[in-house]
Amino acid sequence: MENYTMEGRTYRYYGQEAPLYPFGYGLSYTTFRYRDLVLSPPVLPVCANLSVSVVLENTGQRDSEEVVQLYLRWEQSSVPVPRWQLVAFRRVAVLAGREAKLSFQVLAEQRAVWAQDWRLEPGTFTLFAGGQQPGQKTRAPSEVLSAQFSVTGSARPLRGC
Secondary structure: OOOOOOOOOOHHHOOOOOOOOOOOOOOOOOOEEEEEEEEEOOEEEOOOOEEEEEEEEEOOOOOEEEEEEEEEEEOOOOOOOOOOEEEEEEEEEEOOOOEEEEEEEEOHHHHOEEOOOEEEOOEEEEEEEEOOOOOOOOOOOOOEEEEEEEEEOOOEEHHHO
């Protein structure tokens, strides 16, 4: 094998063609609404972690579970990167008519790119939170929220943090 690229071989590198059954695909017996996506801090140093919170509300008539998914997108990078990358997920049970506030940590190492070694780069990133991948078309409605954050400083090897 001479071509080690992952392009066209995993959900992260499909380009414009979406996989038939993406991560988180499935049906629910209720509906959920996402709101209040908060990234803290919105501007962070290159080696810092990002705190994320989001509110998940069960707007349906039945108690149910939702798989909350967080995806990260690099807005610019010095090397090819996936169009987005799963950085966290959690299955959450929410009673009908109730809500849950969820907290996550996105570690600095999850923003690392491979450029002969793992490197952290400054720039702008978009974080997506929802019950499916960004831009996914399904019969079951699910929304995906997004928010941007910035990383400041100079590029450095991951092991240098």
